[in-house]
Amino acid sequence: MLDAPLNSLGLPKAPADTRVVVAMSGGVDSSVVAAQLAEEGYDVVGVTLQLYDHGAALAKKGACCAGRDIHDARRVAETMGFPHYVLDYENAFREAVIDEFADSYLGGATPVPCIRCNERVKFRDLLETAKDLDADCMATGHYIQRKAGAHGPELHRAADPVRDQSYFLFSTTAEQLSYLRFPLGHLPDKAATRALAQRYGLPVADKPDSQDICFVPNGDYAAVIEKLRPGAGEPGEIVDMEGRVLGRHDGVIRYTIGQRKGLGIGGLSEPLYVVKLDADAKRVVVGPREALATRTVPVREVNWLGDAPFESRDEWHLGVKVRSTKPPVEAVIRPTGPTTADVELLTPERGVSPGQACVFYAPEGSRVFGGGWIWRGA
Template structure:
């Protein structure tokens, strides 16, 4: 019997970004905010031999009252990004997205606050500016992919790319990226998502000799100085801070407030109605009547959370109901819930344990149980409560 020897088939070698070609032939557009995270991404990819192009967005007029020193994408940050590009030797461009940012993010932020919601403009910025307009710019530059400094992981699944939480739960930004579409995810890369801590990122920055290695993290929304949301709303919508009544759940007037925009669901301090017995919390905002509605802490407990504008990643929308983990605020860990899709863009989430301070305008992000995978998410709308 004659044995026929077959030449073994060598697997196609992929570079670190998942492409079957050398890094030098792989063009990557890096979204650079001027902070340490995106700077390290650009420097790291350049050091690995990729064809890197840095792009920084000018999102608002740096001389306007809305801008603040040290804010994301403010003038100093643009200079910091440019210096990183000069040091590492790759081209860097600044794109004026001021009008798009104002129309797509800032105007809605103001209107949402006036409607009694608590918006998350960073999500809208990712959805409508960075991962839409900037991503298209990257395609126009013939890039193979676009990389960002977000702390989140993109993993290859059995069918398509999957979105997963960052390895460092303290830095995880999956809450802010739930609206990423599958098409966008196929094009995006997140080189920092696997790092165990921010200290590793700063160590890499020092290794590359970047001046931003010790630059503080931005803590506030980029166009909101010192977290003073009301001041920004009053500037954008003059007369928005009209005073009104603080009432209990029966409509009894307990005091006066200085404008609905100064209050948020769950707020206890600064109501100016002390001495009325048990502590009272803001449980609802009624901008039409200019009412701040207060009640006891147990009135904040919520189990049913209606969600709209749902973005599904992977297998959704699902039929029937499925167990999931959900995050309803960026600062809180995922918690068990039942997800009931109502149609392609709406769903109802039932929390297994009541949550306090669930606010319309915040995001509700779905995760696969016993996994780090992001299944999608949507925006919390007006809700009804179950007694507890």
Template sequence: MPLDPALNSLGFAKAPAETRVVVAMSGGVDSSVVAAMLKEEGYDVVGVTLQLYDHGAALARKGACCAGRDIHDARRVAERMGFPHYVLDYESVFREAVIEEFADSYLGGATPVPCIRCNERVKFRDLMEVARDLGADCMATGHYIRRETGPHGAELHRAADPSRDQSYFLFSTTREQLDYLRFPLGGFASKAETRALAAQHGLPVADKPDSQDICFVPSGNYAAVIEKLRPGAAEPGEIVHLDGRVLGRHDGVLRYTVGQRRGLGIGGLEEPLFVIRLDAERRQVIVGPREALLTRSIRLREVNWLGDGPLDGEREILARVRSTREPVPALLRPAGPDAEVELLSPEEGVAPGQACVFYATEGTRVLGGGWIAGTVRAAG
């Protein structure tokens, strides 16, 4: 929908100089460019960075987010562009709202997505309250997703660049939050456009690499982080075939994920085997052939609906079950406060703890999503 000429670029009927916007600055190139763009347009920009975990230990880390080096970089961008910048200590909040659940989920046999919880419980809840306290008209982030005004209010849409789209990680954004949020990079054609703007503004982060892995998990070693948080929790158990055969031993279910093939420690078998599910209560890793990974039906909890009208009947949607997968045709059915999704073509490696995100069958609109609580295999 074209922008009303009576409104500024953020959708307010007043001059940019009279519009205060808080920019959530992670210290990376994306949020830095958002802040620089808005400052250049004349907005009253205030940058805020959250310190989410140990400042000192993170200084030497590459690929970290919201820690030592990133805080320093965000401050340098603010100084360069001439707007105020604040750092808020959210270590305890982040640990309680994100890290603790991450550890417990893995120990429970699930495969969590802490980046979604961080957006939901910290950035789009607590930080938004800070923005309101600062008198901001809205809060802007560097996420690659679009907010558009539809006939019934603000809508969430996939980014113009499919390779950068972050809608999977933002499915739990509420309608109230969406009214207040802005995503200036969602319409960009590519990341190259973002970096070009960073260079044009002379930002010190123009060539900074994108963050990798989960911010508080060095080198993707989830098990090491969980063992530090829950000493002695990685109990050994059996590796069991779907047919009941015990094939070997493991050092803790937290070291395995649904769909994993390599590193199972059960070599010498004729058929390739994959992790089909994790039974934390019995301390078992259940393995089987690849076809056993196919999932037809998914049970969801904590469903967030962003579509028009109530979710009160079966709907055709496109469903995305992993951030790296393309959405596929599915049927969405409400089940009390929860929901069920039937995949019209079975998908591999659908794991409890991940998210299932809903999209409209036509266009780019995000309709919401939920957390995967359980699955029904396509065969047997």
């Protein structure tokens, strides 16, 4: 068997003898992955997770886990002729993702729940379920690449920089990477994915992409947090960096670091930005744009995907992203422990916020070296 040629998933088996669990959200990306593998002759099992009360989300377009999406995933499975299962992960999702999301906002942080969902639900709980189903691997519709390296599988950015999801998958461990597959990561753009959906005759070929966090209708974070944590929207003061009161606010949870609009403080000689959220004092601190510049970023819960141990060097010269929408910038990463580090940005970044991810990239090329969580403000 070890001498058998590798199939398209890198396994020494015939496709018909290779069971693949495909994590199906009901969107076009994961649907194309399932359809493509089914067409290639793999033993495909589609699994969709019910992550929250999807009945309440039926009226919301673009939610990744709503009831309509479960229905769409099932239709794709019927079209391509493979089994499909829906697993109730509501309690696990609430405990692992939603509760932390609410508590982070209450603490003045700006969390990224999609990363926690991948880390704690899809790539942990669902991955174990895939193994229980005797699957040889698990495939997803994420735009990221898994490549063979000299020391094992490596994580790389997607070929399409517009669709690249490496920022949201930095916490994927080396062990998980050995079991995961990302069949869309090499595609040039989303149009290529939709062309494949049309070719397979999938009912979701023209389905719009999801835009919001699946459990936050219309992007209204404050409303969700107030529902989860009654009293979270307590009012307080808006102050400048010297502590002078400039106005009042309706809850720290309604603000984010770097915010300029909607502060409700007029008549000022220069524009002001949110530079700090003091949740304990219920204060929103504002200041000039230059006050947002951050050079040193402490991170924790570091997931390291380099070949050499993280602490084997005093410093690593890599690129980092401190928000998903910006390209990597040059940085020096200095380990302060097995899973902690101080990241020095060679060019200061504005709007760095606790609760966001700091993701590490090779200075050249597409490799992802992991990352960590920003844990306190500048």
